[in-house]
Amino acid sequence: MSDASPLPPRLAVLIDADNAQPSVIAPLLAEVAKFGSARVRRIYGNWTSPQHGEWKQALLEHSIQPIQQFAYTKGKNATDSALIIDAMDLLYTRRFDGFCLVSSDSDFTRLAQRIREEGLAVYGFGERKTPEPFVAACDKFIYTDLLRPRDVRKAATAPATRAAEPAPRPASPGPAPTATGATPSEASPSPIDAVALISQAIEEVEAEDGWAALAAVGSYLNTLRSDFDPRLFGHKKLSDVLRAHPKAFELRESAIAGTDAKVVHARLRSG
Numbered sequence: 001m002s003d004a005s006p007l008p009p010r011l012a013v014l015i016d017a018d019n020a021q022p023s024v025i026a027p028l029l030a031e032v033a034k035f036g037s038a039r040v041r042r043i044y045g046n047w048t049s050p051q052h053g054e055w056k057q058a059l060l061e062h063s064i065q066p067i068q069q070f071a072y073t074k075g076k077n078a079t080d081s082a083l084i085i086d087a088m089d090l091l092y093t094r095r096f097d098g099f100c101l102v103s104s105d106s107d108f109t110r111l112a113q114r115i116r117e118e119g120l121a122v123y124g125f126g127e128r129k130t131p132e133p134f135v136a137a138c139d140k141f142i143y144t145d146l147l148r149p150r151d152v153r154k155a156a157t158a159p160a161t162r163a164a165e166p167a168p169r170p171a172s173p174g175p176a177p178t179a180t181g182a183t184p185s186e187a188s189p190s191p192i193d194a195v196a197l198i199s200q201a202i203e204e205v206e207a208e209d210g211w212a213a214l215a216a217v218g219s220y221l222n223t224l225r226s227d228f229d230p231r232l233f234g235h236k237k238l239s240d241v242l243r244a245h246p247k248a249f250e251l252r253e254s255a256i257a258g259t260d261a262k263v264v265h266a267r268l269r270s271g
Contacts, residue, residue, distance in 0.1 A: 009036030009097035009121070012090050014083050015064070016103035017045030019126065020144070022058035027147035028125055029062055032100050035123055035140075040090065042067050044083045080107045087111055091118060098123065101138070104130040112137035124226075141227040194233055194241055195248050197224060202249075202268055211252070214239060214264040239264055 013032055015025075020043075032038050041064040045052050048070070059066055069082040083103075090096060091114075098121035101108050105126075112122045112134065124130070124138035128145060135141045201220040206212040218238050221228045235241045242249040250269050253262045 007037070010039045010095060011036040011098050011100055011123075012040040012087070012096050013038045013042070013064075013100040014040075014087055014102065015043035016079060016083060016101075016105060016108075017043050017052055017055060017066075018079055019103040019105050022055045024144045024147050025058045025062055025064070028102065028144060031125070031142055031147060032123070035100075035121070036098060038100070039096070041065060042086065044069055044079045044086075046070055046079065080105065084108070084111050087115070091115060091120070096120065098139075100125065102126070102144075103134075106131035106134045109134045109137045135227050138226050140222060142229060143227065143232070146229060146231040192225065192228065192232060195245055197221065197228065198242065199248065199268055200224065202266055206267065210267040211265040212267060214242075214251075214266050217266060239266075242266055 011032060013029070029038060029041075041062065043055070043059065043064050044067045045055075047066055047068050055066070058064070067082060067086070069079045087099060087101075088111075091099075099115050100123045101112060102125045109131075112124065115122050116137070116139065121140075122138045124134060124141040125144055126134070126141070128143055130141070130143075198217065198221065201217045201224060202212045205216040205220050221238075230236060230238050230241050233241050233244070235244065239251060242251055248269060250267050252265050254265065255262055
């Protein structure tokens, strides 16, 4: 019987150079490594344009293959089409377990949906301005500003405050206009009410005694909202988010027999 460890999921990382910044590529690839091995790393853009000059060093350092796409018509984004065509070609090779789509552009919403229909995972990476339909179409969405060093983030925890926050959006946002009159494709992601969302997750996965395994809570949170991330609230771990709200949540740790590991459970405080 072989003792070899299973290979990590094989991922294709496709980057829209028009909607990504080279300054976050190193931490972004480190984040990708949490999900699997980046077997393909491609970035799409018009490399004859001076605005992409700052990418050169990042591409060399991280072995990212630049794909040239000329802008055939002014005002039309041919880069998106090139990325989508390549993604479908890679999908049909059946060599990958998931895709990482790096863009803040809603044009990739249908691509994310199509990849998931084939049973593959989709991890999205983009700025806070990313339209909600694209965010919701991904299995997991990570805001790239959270990947920057803490001292250079700009108000990364601003959406995490509870004051005057709307209720969390449903997993599949509808086409209705927002309160500002913008359509979902134009609107920024809604802020997250951490207490309400975590409370909902605990209620869904709790046992009869009211306690819920924190790992199960985290999994359900990602199902409720693909962009849920403890770093949105200034914390690295979900348990730290709960500890920041002692009036709402109670935590307990239990040792796993025969190991040094512990399992964390959470429940809602009564009253």
